Amino acid sequence: MIALARKYRPRRFADLLVQDHVASALRGAVMRGRVGHGYLLTGPRGVGKTTAARILAMALNCERRDPEAPTGEPCGECSNCQRVWGGAANLDVVEIDAASNRGVDDARELRERAMYAASQEGHHKIYIVDEAHMLTREAWNALLKILEEPPPGVIFVFATTEPQKIANVAAPVLSRLQRFDFRRIGPGAIRDRLRAVLGEEGVEADDEALTLIARHADGGMRDALSTLDQCLSFGEGRVSADRVRDILGLVSEEVYADVLTLVAERDAAGVFPLVDHLLDAGADLVEFLGGLGEVLRALLVSQLGGEHDDLTDRMREALSTTGDRIPATDAVRMLNLLMETETAVRRSANPKLAVETLLLRWTLMDRTVDLEQVLTGGGEVSPPPPSARPQVSRKAGPPATSPSPAPPPSPPKIRSAVVGGKESQESQESQEPPGTPIAFTLPAVRGDWSETVEMGRGVSRFLGEALGACQVVEVVPPDIFVEIGPEHSVLVEALEKGLANVERYLASRMGQPVRIKIRSGRGSPPPSPKRLSKEEMRSERLRDLRGIDPALDTAMDELDLEIVDESPPRA
Numbered sequence: 001m002i003a004l005a006r007k008y009r010p011r012r013f014a015d016l017l018v019q020d021h022v023a024s025a026l027r028g029a030v031m032r033g034r035v036g037h038g039y040l041l042t043g044p045r046g047v048g049k050t051t052a053a054r055i056l057a058m059a060l061n062c063e064r065r066d067p068e069a070p071t072g073e074p075c076g077e078c079s080n081c082q083r084v085w086g087g088a089a090n091l092d093v094v095e096i097d098a099a100s101n102r103g104v105d106d107a108r109e110l111r112e113r114a115m116y117a118a119s120q121e122g123h124h125k126i127y128i129v130d131e132a133h134m135l136t137r138e139a140w141n142a143l144l145k146i147l148e149e150p151p152p153g154v155i156f157v158f159a160t161t162e163p164q165k166i167a168n169v170a171a172p173v174l175s176r177l178q179r180f181d182f183r184r185i186g187p188g189a190i191r192d193r194l195r196a197v198l199g200e201e202g203v204e205a206d207d208e209a210l211t212l213i214a215r216h217a218d219g220g221m222r223d224a225l226s227t228l229d230q231c232l233s234f235g236e237g238r239v240s241a242d243r244v245r246d247i248l249g250l251v252s253e254e255v256y257a258d259v260l261t262l263v264a265e266r267d268a269a270g271v272f273p274l275v276d277h278l279l280d281a282g283a284d285l286v287e288f289l290g291g292l293g294e295v296l297r298a299l300l301v302s303q304l305g306g307e308h309d310d311l312t313d314r315m316r317e318a319l320s321t322t323g324d325r326i327p328a329t330d331a332v333r334m335l336n337l338l339m340e341t342e343t344a345v346r347r348s349a350n351p352k353l354a355v356e357t358l359l360l361r362w363t364l365m366d367r368t369v370d371l372e373q374v375l376t377g378g379g380e381v382s383p384p385p386p387s388a389r390p391q392v393s394r395k396a397g398p399p400a401t402s403p404s405p406a407p408p409p410s411p412p413k414i415r416s417a418v419v420g421g422k423e424s425q426e427s428q429e430s431q432e433p434p435g436t437p438i439a440f441t442l443p444a445v446r447g448d449w450s451e452t453v454e455m456g457r458g459v460s461r462f463l464g465e466a467l468g469a470c471q472v473v474e475v476v477p478p479d480i481f482v483e484i485g486p487e488h489s490v491l492v493e494a495l496e497k498g499l500a501n502v503e504r505y506l507a508s509r510m511g512q513p514v515r516i517k518i519r520s521g522r523g524s525p526p527p528s529p530k531r532l533s534k535e536e537m538r539s540e541r542l543r544d545l546r547g548i549d550p551a552l553d554t555a556m557d558e559l560d561l562e563i564v565d566e567s568p569p570r571a
Contacts, residue, residue, distance in 0.1 A: 003229055005226050005229070008225065011076030018183050019052065022052055025180065037147075037156065038176055038178065039056075039155075039179075039180065041158070041179075041182065043183065047219065047221065054085060057092075057128070058085060059074040060124040061084070061120075062080060063080050107135065107138075107139035110127065114151060125155070126155045127155070131159070131160065133163070140169060140170035143156075143173070147176045190224045191213075193224070194224060195210060205239035210239075253318070256292065256295045256315070257318035258274060263334070263363055265325075275359070286351075288355070296331050296338065298319060299319055337362065341355070341357075442472065448509065449472055460498060463494050463498035463501070469485065470483065481519055502516055
C-alpha cells in the first residue's frame with residue numbers, strides 16, 4: 001500500500017498547493033525554453049520543494065511533450081514521468097541526499113557525472129540535491145565552477161530548509177542560482193486538501209478532526225498527509241477529533257477551557273489538580289504550553305474584533321464565556337509570561353513545577369484597569385487577596401486649621417495601569433485626593449503619612465511600599481526629609497520615580513509647594529551643613545518651637561501671634 005503523502009503527490013505545476021508564484025515561473029521557463037542551469041528552492045519542510053524539482057524534471061523530459069505547442073506542464077502519465085514521479089532509477093534524473101553525501105569527494109563525483117550527456121537526444125540531465133545546506137564548504141567549492149558554466153542540457157536543483165547556512169559557507173554559489181522561496185501552507189488550504197484526499201479514499205471525517213490535523217502540521221502538507229494516514233490506520237470508520245487527539249497526544253480542549261476559567265475566577269488552588277490531571281493522562285507539557293499560546297492568541301483575536309476560522313465549537317464556547325473576564329491587556333501579559341516559561345520547561349529537570357508556577361502567576365496576576373475611569377468614579381479596582389494585601393496602621397493626624405488650598409485642577413487624560421503590579425504605568429498627572437488640610441510641621445506630616453502611603457499605593461504598589469518604608473525625620477518648608485533604611489534599598493528607585501506624584505499630593509494637602517528629600521539610598525543627598533547667621537539661628541529656633549506643639553502653631557496662625565525670643569542666640 002502506498003502512503004498518502006506519496007500517492008497524492010502533485011504531478012503537475014498546477015497541483016502545487018499555495019505555490020503559484022513558483023509554479024508559474026517554472027512552467028513559463030519550460031514553455032519558452034528559458035530554463036536556467038541552476039535553481040535553489042527554499043522553504044519549510046513538506047511544502048513541495050522536492051516535488052517541484054521532480055515536476056520540472058518530468059516537464060523537461062516528458063515523452064508526450066509537443067515542441068510545436070508547449071504548455072510547460074508534464075503529462076504525468078508517460079513512462080518517463082512515472083519513473084521520475086515515483087523516484088525510480090533514471091539515467092537522466094538523479095536525486096542526491098546531501099545529508100549522507102556531503103563531502104568534497106561526493107561533490108567531485110557529481111561534477112564528473114555531469115560531464116556526460118543525457119541518454120536521449122533532446123533530453124536534459126537534472127540533478128536534484130536535497131538538504132543542500134548539509135554540503136561542506138569544500139563540496140561547494142568543488143561545484144562552484146560547474147555551476148557557473150555547466151555543460152549543455154545539465155540542470156542543478158538544490159532544495160533546502162536553511163538557505164542561511166548556504167549563505168554562510170558558500171555565498172558565491174547563491175549568485176549562480178535562481179532562488180524560489182516556498183510559502184508555508186495555511187491550515188485552511190491543508191484542511192481542504194485533506195477533505196479532497198478523504199473523498200478519493202471514500203472515508204468520512206469530522207471537520208474538527210481535520211482542523212486539528214491542519215494545525216498540527218504547522219504549514220507542511222506532507223506532515224498533514226502522514227498524520228491522516230496514521231489516523232486511517234488507527235481504526236475503521238469516520239475519523240473523529242478524539243481519535244486525532246489520541247494519536248497526536250494533544251491535550252483536550254476541555255483542559256484549555258478549564259485554564260481560562262481558573263484565570264477568570266482567580267482560582268489559584270485549582271492549578272495543582274489540573275496539572276496533576278495532565279501528567280496522569282501522559283500529556284506533553286511542552287505541547288500543552290503551545291496549545292495555551294494558541295488559545296490566548298484566539299482570545300486576543302476575538303476580543304480585538306478579528307475572525308478566527310480554525311477554532312472548534314468547544315473553544316468558541318469557552319472564549320465566549322470567559323473572554324469578557326480576561327481583558328486583552330491581561331492576555332498580552334499572559335502571553336509574555338508564557339514565552340518566558342516555554343524555554344524553561346524545555347530545559348528544566350522539573351517541568352511540572354515550571355508549568356504550575358506559570359499558571360499560578362496567571363491566576364494571581366493583578367488586573368489591568370483604566371485609571372481615568374477609577375479616578376472619575378467610572379470603574380472599580382478589585383482589591384488584592386487578603387494574604388497579599390499589606391497591613392497599614394492608620395493614625396489620625398492632629399487637628400489643623402491651616403488655610404485650605406485652592407481646588408485642584410481637573411485630572412488630565414490618564415493611561416491604563418496595573419493596580420499593584422510592576423507593569424503599572426504611572427500617570428503623568430495624578431488627581432489630588434480630598435482630605436483635611438494639614439500644617440507644614442513635623443508632627444502633622446508624620447500623623448498624616450499613612451494617608452500619603454495609601455495615595456502612593458493607589459498609583460503603584462511599589463510606590464506605596466516605598467512610602468511605607470520611609471520615616472519622616474525633618475520638616476523645613478518647603479522641604480520634607482525622609483529616611484529609608486538600607487534593608488529597603490530596592491524600593492528607592494520606585495520612590496524616586498513617584499516623587500512627583502507624592503509632592504503634588506502633599507502640596508494639595510498643605511496649600512504650598514513641597515519638595516521631598518531622601519536621606520539615604522540612591523536618592524538626592526541631604527543638604528550640606530552651612531554656617532547660619534544670628535537671624536537664621538533665631539528663626540530656626542522659633543520654627544522648632546512651633547513644631548513642638550501643634551496647638552501653639554495653630555493658635556499663631558488663627559490669632560496672628562508672634563513669638564518673641566528673648567534668650568541669647570545659640571553659638
